[in-house]
Amino acid sequence: MTTTPSIEILRFNTCGSVDDGKSTLIGRLLYDSKSLMEDQLEALQRSADLTGGGQINLANITDGLRAEREQGITIDVAYRYFATPRRRFIVADTPGHVQYTRNMVTGASTANLSVVLVDARQGVTEQTRRHACIAALLGIPHIVFAVNKMDLVDWSEARFLEIRAEIEAFLPKLDAFRDVKFIPISALHGDNVVDPSRNTPWYEGPTLLRHLETVHIASDWNLTQLRFPVQWINRPHRPTDPKLHDFRGFSGQLAGGIVRVGQQVLVLPSGWKTTVREIWTPEGIEPEAFCPQSITLVLEHDLDISRGDMIVDPDQLPGMNTDVLARICWMHTKPLVPGRKFLLKHTTQTVQAVVSSIEHRLDIATFEPQPAPAELQLNDIGEVRIRTSRALIYDGYHTNRMTGSFILIEPGTNATVAAGMLRPPLEPAKLEYTDFVI
């Protein structure tokens, strides 16, 4: 059994409009936390001498692909890694263009925290509201509004408070975040990014990095409802060890809760009940395991269980239905019209699905739904009704990000066309044989 872990990973994404200074901010975090290496600095210096008149451009650290360097924009999601003695960080650098909602959703899907950049001169823009809205939709528990370019507004506390008040006025509509922070910074000069600024004596909060190091993320995973989507059946063929001859394990990543040896569990969709006999974790055979560990379960009874089934706590049933409501982000250039058929991948199950209706399209700047649109276009977010060929075993997205999310795949091209977040089930799974025990 492990002791209290020393170093955790925090995943965050950064969002802002084109010139809000996202790449500069990440460059600054890497630079000031000494995560940049000499050869990277040399390469920066070289390009600075060639094109920048000798001024190092921190944004060049993250703008990786040639097309971006040519166009001077970030076109996709890039991942960056840095560490401090307290935490490891995975940064998803996501672009801020209106048309790139798709990339932001991608970067935000795995984030614990969002950093939304606000240009102190511009104040709250439509983009700020969009970014906050997407972070809320994606169920990110922690959000930071980094009010950037404070140097260009003479470090005005009044300006900072004005922006803060404007954001606080619309946040209740989103009703999403566990904690919200406002930090006045200058990414270009480094104020309040890693080191506290002398220019903001009126600001008593932490620097951005300090906040990233200390924000409480231990309860970001759902540890209350056991959800174990079966991913792979482990049956050793011709094992050398005769004891393994009858071994039959169910491998997967715990999507929720804690599982213990001796615990009664229920298998969906069949409804069979059995008991956990053994838990194989990466650390060895253990009496318990928890989300998000990748484990292998051995059960007391020899049941016919396959990939896509879900093992749950009989007292905490998820929903189970072939007719679901969901919010989706449409990610393809070809618009979505009702009636189209797709493959839907949810946990470890891939089923056929038809979008039977589009209920509304969400205006992510005003947070207002626009009823019954004819179609959803690239980067639109909307609410749809979906019918599936087999029942989904699921939770509402805001209860569990792993059992409440899905993707839509276009058959033939195999393109990923949508990311979906399920609305909570209206009722728990109904079982045909509630007391059936082998």
Added chain:
Amino acid sequence: MRSSYQLDHLQYLESEAIHVLREVAAEFERPCILFSGGKDSICLLRLAEKAFRPSPIPMPLLNIDTGHHFPELNEFRDRRARELGARLIVRKVEDAIAKGIATPAPGEISRNRLQIPTLLAAIEEFQFDACVGGARRDEEKARAKERFFSFRDAFGQWDPRNQRPEVWNLYNTRVNPGEHMRVFPLSNWTELDVWEYIRKEKLEVPGIYFSHNRLCVRRQGQWLAVNDILPPRPGEEVRELRVRVRTIGDIISTGMIESPADSIDDIIAEVAAARVTERGARADDRTGEAAMEDRKRLGYF
């Protein structure tokens, strides 16, 4: 009952990588693992052992031998595969040249580019639909944008502008016949994570990673190992140095670094304090700012 239900960074990365490996086993018909014997693929192999135990790793290992490998690496590779009882497939650039699959440009000594057609031919020969590799996003700028499941078209090409969005842990693994997927379970690992995992799991690594005495020649600002295929040219500075490698490529492009680190703990301390990236020691990545991106587009690892 434990006091804390939270994974530390290595446990989190391990769980994520195992999930990816099992997804490969469940969703592909003919996957393979690219195994070179280098530190990243050593971790990858360990993760595969853990993902599938007590079953054996349900896919073969593939290595493209450039003919310029360090001999100690190939010995390690073969021994490790034997210990695991895994099937190891080796395809040689030499043979690909003889068959006309790979054609060197006049005077081209490096086998780096020639690995690409050799790998693609092996993929075709065995009809692999997924190749699992040990690449990490922190290695290089172009890799920073790569997906866990990175789609390759019928020509083995990577199109960075047309990548599938990858959300949550829901991987779109679908490919049509002739296309394939490169899969990178270590995407989120850093160089330091890899060494810490090697320490935690007590994994054996080839001796070349540890400090040893070696004849080196100074070329293009780095020390290269003197060898049959890399004899010193007249007038070049040759010295016996106490060196180790930080990253292993071919003999002719792998910079040896002067280092006294002769244990995993020493290496971790050195990496943690390092002021240059590991790829900074590889001539193949220094040829141009877009060097990696160009090779990846063509089907590089």
